[in-house]
Amino acid sequence: MSDSLFNPTLTRRRFLQATGIAGAAGSIGLGSQLISVEKAQAETPATTGQTVITKSFCHQCPARCGIDVYTTNGRIHAIYGTLDNPLSNGKLCPKGHYGVYLTYDADRIKGPMKRTNPKKGRNEDPKFVPISWDEALDIVAGRLNALREKGESHRFAVLTGRGWGYTDVGLLAEFGKLYGTPNYNLGHSSMCSDASETVKHIMDGHHAYSAYDYSNCNYLLVFGAGFLEAFRPYNGNMQNWGKMRTKSPKTKVTVVDVHLNTTGSAADRLLLIKPGRDGALALAMAHVILTEGLWDKNFVGDFTDGINRFKTGATIPLTVSQEDVEAWKQTRAEAAAKKEAAAKKAAEAREKALAEIEKLKKAVKEAKGDEKAALEKKLAEAQKKQNEADAKAKLIAEQRAALEKDKKPEAAPVVGSPLFNEKWTVGLIEWWNVELKDRTPEWAAEVSGIPAKDIITVAREFATTKPAVALFERGASAHTNGVYNGMAIHALNALTGNMFAKGGLRGYQMKTAWAKLPIKVEDYQDDYAKNGPWKKFPRIDMVKTKKWPLAKNMMQEIAINHLKGEPYKLDTAIIYMTGAVFSGPDCTKWEDAWREVFVIDTSPYPGETNKFADLILPDHTYLERLQIADTYPYEGYPISMIRTPAIKPLYDTKVFGDMIIELGKRIKGPTADYYKKVDNTENIIKWMCEGFKEKPGDNGVVDFETFKAKGVWYRKPYAYLQKDGVFYEWDGKGYNKVLTEAEVKEKVMPTPTGKFEFKVTELEHHADYVQEKFGLSHERAPFPQWIEPKHGGDGDLHFVSPKLAGQAEGRSSNLPHVSAMIQPVQGGKREVFLEIHPEAAAKRGIQDGDIVRIKNKIGEIRVRARVTHTTRPDTVVLPMIHGHWAQGRWAEAKDRLPSGSTNEVTENLSEPLSGLACYHSGLVSVQKA
Numbered sequence: 001m002s003d004s005l006f007n008p009t010l011t012r013r014r015f016l017q018a019t020g021i022a023g024a025a026g027s028i029g030l031g032s033q034l035i036s037v038e039k040a041q042a043e044t045p046a047t048t049g050q051t052v053i054t055k056s057f058c059h060q061c062p063a064r065c066g067i068d069v070y071t072t073n074g075r076i077h078a079i080y081g082t083l084d085n086p087l088s089n090g091k092l093c094p095k096g097h098y099g100v101y102l103t104y105d106a107d108r109i110k111g112p113m114k115r116t117n118p119k120k121g122r123n124e125d126p127k128f129v130p131i132s133w134d135e136a137l138d139i140v141a142g143r144l145n146a147l148r149e150k151g152e153s154h155r156f157a158v159l160t161g162r163g164w165g166y167t168d169v170g171l172l173a174e175f176g177k178l179y180g181t182p183n184y185n186l187g188h189s190s191m192c193s194d195a196s197e198t199v200k201h202i203m204d205g206h207h208a209y210s211a212y213d214y215s216n217c218n219y220l221l222v223f224g225a226g227f228l229e230a231f232r233p234y235n236g237n238m239q240n241w242g243k244m245r246t247k248s249p250k251t252k253v254t255v256v257d258v259h260l261n262t263t264g265s266a267a268d269r270l271l272l273i274k275p276g277r278d279g280a281l282a283l284a285m286a287h288v289i290l291t292e293g294l295w296d297k298n299f300v301g302d303f304t305d306g307i308n309r310f311k312t313g314a315t316i317p318l319t320v321s322q323e324d325v326e327a328w329k330q331t332r333a334e335a336a337a338k339k340e341a342a343a344k345k346a347a348e349a350r351e352k353a354l355a356e357i358e359k360l361k362k363a364v365k366e367a368k369g370d371e372k373a374a375l376e377k378k379l380a381e382a383q384k385k386q387n388e389a390d391a392k393a394k395l396i397a398e399q400r401a402a403l404e405k406d407k408k409p410e411a412a413p414v415v416g417s418p419l420f421n422e423k424w425t426v427g428l429i430e431w432w433n434v435e436l437k438d439r440t441p442e443w444a445a446e447v448s449g450i451p452a453k454d455i456i457t458v459a460r461e462f463a464t465t466k467p468a469v470a471l472f473e474r475g476a477s478a479h480t481n482g483v484y485n486g487m488a489i490h491a492l493n494a495l496t497g498n499m500f501a502k503g504g505l506r507g508y509q510m511k512t513a514w515a516k517l518p519i520k521v522e523d524y525q526d527d528y529a530k531n532g533p534w535k536k537f538p539r540i541d542m543v544k545t546k547k548w549p550l551a552k553n554m555m556q557e558i559a560i561n562h563l564k565g566e567p568y569k570l571d572t573a574i575i576y577m578t579g580a581v582f583s584g585p586d587c588t589k590w591e592d593a594w595r596e597v598f599v600i601d602t603s604p605y606p607g608e609t610n611k612f613a614d615l616i617l618p619d620h621t622y623l624e625r626l627q628i629a630d631t632y633p634y635e636g637y638p639i640s641m642i643r644t645p646a647i648k649p650l651y652d653t654k655v656f657g658d659m660i661i662e663l664g665k666r667i668k669g670p671t672a673d674y675y676k677k678v679d680n681t682e683n684i685i686k687w688m689c690e691g692f693k694e695k696p697g698d699n700g701v702v703d704f705e706t707f708k709a710k711g712v713w714y715r716k717p718y719a720y721l722q723k724d725g726v727f728y729e730w731d732g733k734g735y736n737k738v739l740t741e742a743e744v745k746e747k748v749m750p751t752p753t754g755k756f757e758f759k760v761t762e763l764e765h766h767a768d769y770v771q772e773k774f775g776l777s778h779e780r781a782p783f784p785q786w787i788e789p790k791h792g793g794d795g796d797l798h799f800v801s802p803k804l805a806g807q808a809e810g811r812s813s814n815l816p817h818v819s820a821m822i823q824p825v826q827g828g829k830r831e832v833f834l835e836i837h838p839e840a841a842a843k844r845g846i847q848d849g850d851i852v853r854i855k856n857k858i859g860e861i862r863v864r865a866r867v868t869h870t871t872r873p874d875t876v877v878l879p880m881i882h883g884h885w886a887q888g889r890w891a892e893a894k895d896r897l898p899s900g901s902t903n904e905v906t907e908n909l910s911e912p913l914s915g916l917a918c919y920h921s922g923l924v925s926v927q928k929a
Contacts, residue, residue: 049073055082055711057629057641059102059622060095060808062162063087063233064631066712067096069623069646076100076623076646081235084699085641085712087634093235094821095808099623101815102605103650107888109604109618111652112136120595120612122885128616133654133662136617140600141666143572148180148528148668154537155571157183159555161578162809165629165640166514166688167657167681169576174521175660178671180534183570186541187553188578190915191585194552195477198914199486202762204499205750206508207552211636211718212469214240216503218249219461219468223256223278223489224475224920228263230803231473232632241266252465254458256281256450257475258800258920259835259877260870262825269458272872275798275920276789277448278476279485281455282492283786284444287312287436288459289495295463296497298725301423304413305331312440315433316420320413328413346393353389357382423725424749425494427759427783435785447786449872463496467503475802478920479789482911487760487784494756500722500748507636507718507748514640515691517684524674538567543915549769550762551915556584556908559593572598576619576656577809581608582884582901585792585917586858586908602656605811608886618653620645625655628685636718642685644708657681720748759783763913773912792907792918793856795925797840798872801880801902802920804832813881814888823879826866830895833866835877836926841867844926851929854878856922859904862929876926878902880919 054069058079066085070078079097081088113128114136120126147153156179163169169185176184189197193209201207209232214220225231228241244251245266253267256278264270273281289295290310303309305328309316317324360379367375413419420429441452441459462468470492476485498504528534538545540561541554548554559580562570570593581590594612601613610616619625623646631639654662664675678684689704696702697713707713721728721735727744728735739747745754752761763770763782770781793799804822812818823832834852846852848867853860854876861883871877883900884891909918 052646054644054646055708056623056643056646057711058088058092058096058099058235060093060098061230061232061234062632063235063634064164064629064641065092065096065233065235066641067092067099068711069099071646074647076103082711084710086714086716087233087236087631087639087712089239091235091239093238093805095806095812095818096235098808098811098815098818099621101817102811103621103623103647105605105814105888107606107814108621108651109606109610109616109653111618113616114139115614120591122591122611124611126611126613133617133652136615137659137662137666139615140572140574140617140663143598144179144663145666145668147571148532151533152571153180153528153532154182154534155568156181156573157186157540157558157570158574158576159186159188159558159578159580160576161188163187163577164627167627167684168655171657171660171681171684174674175664177521178524178529178664178674179667180529180532182534182537182539186539186555186558188555188580190541190551190553190555190910191580191583191917191919193473193477193916195482195486195911195914195916196473197552198483198550198916199477199490200508202760203487203490203494203751203757208508209633210471211506211508211633212471213467213501213503213506213635214251214469215243215247217244217251217467217469218503219465220244220251220253221256221458221462221468221470221492222253222263222267223282223470223472223485224258224477225471225473226261226263226475226803226805227255227471228266229261229805230807231471233634234805236634252461254461258798258872258875259802260825261802262805265825269454271450271454271458274447274449274872275800275875276479276481276485276791278472279481279488279784280439280444280447280786281450282470282485282488283436283439283784284441284452284455285459285462286488286491286495286784287439288441288456289463289492290432290436292460292463294460295495296725297423299423299497299499299722300425300428300495301421303420304328304418307331309419310432310437313437315437316429318419318429320415320417320419322415324419325413325415350386350389353382353386357386422755424499424722424744425756425758426753427757431758431783434780435783439786462492466496466498467501468496468498469493469504470498471505474916475800475920477911477914478916479918480909480911480921481787481789482916482918483913484785484787488786491758491784494758497722497725499756500720500727502721502723507720509630509633510636510638510719512630512638512640512713513691513695513715514688517678517687519674519677521674524670526669526671528669529671540567540570542567546769548915549766550913554910554915555580556910556917559584559589560908562593562597563589570597572600574600574602575609575613576602579603579607579609581612583880583903584908585903585906585919587901587903587906588859589908602659604651604653605814606886606888608884611886617659618651619656619659620649620653623647624649624653626682626685627655627657628688637714637716639712639714641712642707644711655681657684722748757782770913789921790909791921791923792909793858793905793922793924795856795923797924797926798875799854799856799902799905799922799924800875800877800920801882801906802877804879804881807879807881811887813884813891816890819890822881825870826868828866828879831864832879832882834863834926835868835871836865837871837873837875838867838869839873840876840926841865844928846926846928853927853929854905854924855927856905856907856924858907859900861900861902861904863899865926876924 051072058065065088066082068080081090081092083090112131114131115126117127160169172185254269255264255267256271293308364375441455445452472489493505541557543551599613600615601610602619604618625643627643661675665672686704701707701713719730727739729737731737760782767778767781806818806822819830850865852865880902906922
């Protein structure tokens with residue numbers, strides 16, 4: 001443990017800031033004594049004891065739930081969900097209260113620090129010394145200005161994790177344009193969930209996360225997404241789970257995963273699939289839906305003659321042939337003959353019944369006494385029955401006439417015209433011919449390990465239980481075939497007509513009515529910014545080059561590229577809310593890279609990154625910040641939150657956005673003028689809130705002050721709805737405006753075709769790249785299909801490292817009470833367990849509770865085994881929170897086995913289309929230690 005990190009020599013200013021007492025210059029040495037927050041706050045002057053409730057939003061996952069922060073005597077003591085926030089609804093998930101513990105974490109970094117030990121390594125003490133903010137920012141600005149003077153500004157980079165909005169990561173685009181670097185915001189999304197965004201982008205036109213209407217959903221099909229563990233928004237998911245599972249009809253849930261997690265334990269059905277084989281299951285489901293005629297014809301379309309030609313193994317022609325015309329004529333003739341025969345049969349039955357009535361009438365006239373009474377009764381019953389039959393026939397005839405009144409005559413098929421009339425989809429028949437016709441349940445059973453009967457059952461349930469949702473995340477997509485897996489799964493939503501539908505995949509997040517800033521970056525760019533040598537260089541991660549033409553970010557490539565000097569070496573890097581030294585695949589490469597780079601870490605907590613940092617410029621904790629953010633997709637309508645500081649900063653920290661602005665003021669040239677004009681993030685927020693005057697929130701938010709008071713701005717509902725193949729737009733009173741095809745393309749499905757693409761235009765354009773990476777012909781490249789995954793590492797067991805519900809943006813491992821509940825299904829407390837099946841354990845002589853070694857060609861870590869039937873015999877599972885080795889005293893405790901990250905045995909492989917790191921495709925061997 002680094003003594004200089006936890007016990008730096010503190011200046012009087014910093015000490016007094018920590019204790020809440022105003023002070024002046026001077027210094028005191030505290031030796032090796034840790035300052036406890038309790039002691040510091042005990043010296044805070046007495047106050048009235050009044051409790052203040054401050055509006056803010058949570059930091060523990062991407063959801064951004066609204067929270068009420070309770071503060072008494074200047075100390076935070078409680079956090080609750082905001083009642084009138086549409087996302088939190090007065091509720092929080094189990095990790096929503098972490099903010100109190102994180103604010104008062106005794107291991108917090110208390111101010112800017114500078115490294116004095118030039119040697120970098122896990123076991124090297126950085127020997128940090130405290131410095132002032134002015135000195136720290138001057139050091140960074142000096143390096144940046146020097147790079148600019150040498151024409152090497154491209155060698156400066158900012159690596160980002162969780163960006164909240166325009167006042168933090170959102171500021172970096174302007175900084176990059178003014179300073180001159182392509183590396184102004186190297187995001188972490190390639191180590192998060194870029195494959196799912198890529199799938200949505202290329203198939204329905206939105207490079208974004210989907211919004212789902214869970215509360216009205218009747219069937220939920222989950223592929224490799226921890227819906228009750230880590231899928232966004234977690235709090236909203238739990239609330240909707242309660243609605244789904246208690247409403248009538250109850251939502252049926254099927255989970256596809258490699259192990260039993262919380263979601264699987266609560267579902268109606270759990271299918272334990274071989275890792276990376278989710279796409280095979282989805283393809284077979286599509287095969288069943290089509291062969292059994294269960295697709296949604298209003299959304300997808302239908303054959304021109306209404307005859308289902310989806311037959312296993314049969315190729316379907318794209319256009320109508322003369323034989324099809326003759327078959328259509330024959331079908332029409334047979335239908336007409338059948339109708340005529342039915343009418344003739346009905347007429348004969350009526351004549352027979354009338355004749356029987358006449359016979360009874362005659363018999364009544366001739367009969368006497370009791371016989372006459374009996375015949376009269378029988379006659380009355382016969383007449384009543386016939387009258388009812390005549391009335392029913394008349395009603396049916398009138399109903400048929402009404403239905404046929406406005407019905408256009410069915411057009412005869414024309415030779416050469418499309419055999420399948422596509423409605424809101426493109427390429428279904430071609431997809432069937434090149435892929436789906438042979439993807440039977442029996443084939444998928446061999447590939448996936450899921451029995452064919454279960455595949456058929458789930459396919460039928462999903463197609464016939466409407467509305468329904470099929471969703472997926474890294475369990476299905478963090479593989480070398482991840483995008484093609486995701487395409488097959490997402491296609492199920494379109495085949496069943498659940499796109500943009502009530503109770504289905506509702507849409508995508510609408511934009512907030514922020515006002516634009518009253519200052520233009522272009523007015524402050526100098527010649528270097530506009531045309532400097534930095535413009536000749538690609539990003540260090542090679543995104544949007546021939547190497548990664550479709551990827552948005554490639555963070556896992558940065559360390560490798562730097563070490564190789566391809567395309568160049570980095571000089572200086574700022575790290576914000578990301579820690580690839582722990583979380584990146586083959587993460588020890590980052591240790592090698594950061595030894596060569598001047599690293600500036602901004603975390604307010606100790607961690608693996610700041611072991612290699614040259615400067616630490618600590619951010620506020622989130623309850624000390626003023627910050628804004630748009631929510632991640634919930635139900636599609638726009639929602640934005642504001643964090644208002646619940647307390648003044650405890651220590652000498654600075655919010656990241658203001659740190660960037662202060663750095664900008666020190667860059668030579670007009671960049672400094674721009675940032676002096678902006679001055680601080682509070683100005684930005686006030687400017688942006690001016691947009692609320694024209695579009696006030698449903699809760700009355702119209703400006704900065706009302707935004708702070710409410711904590712949230714939103715405008716319901718989502719603007720668009722698809723129902724029975726017709727798209728509608730909300731007009732203020734209802735979904736009354738019918739959209740044209742052109743409007744659907746512009747507003748709802750902005751793909752090149754304006755439709756959901758089974759045949760993906762983007763992949764047609766990159767067919768050469770697809771062929772190079774997957775070996776697929778140009779003909780096959782655009783379609784969802786089965787591709788065998790490639791597995792990194794080596795060994796005889798699949799290795800998967802999922803997230804747990806207790807994980808909170810990388811800080812959970814240093815919170816003792818979190819560890820007590822971290823792995824609920826397997827009973828993990830104080831440490832997390834490796835899930836290993838009894839069959840696999842027995843072969844290796846491993847018993848429950850044994851310490852085992854996980855190893856492959858990448859590295860080796862140790863962990864405690866949990867022998868359990870909750871995973872497949874060919875798969876071991878270790879949550880990725882295991883093994884923090886520099887995150888604080890609790891995380892580093894020796895009896896908690898902080899032996900190394902799961903990523904020390906995860907090879908750095910990436911899915912070629914999205915660039916997503918393949919965290920779930922590894923192979924390892926497991927041995928008793």
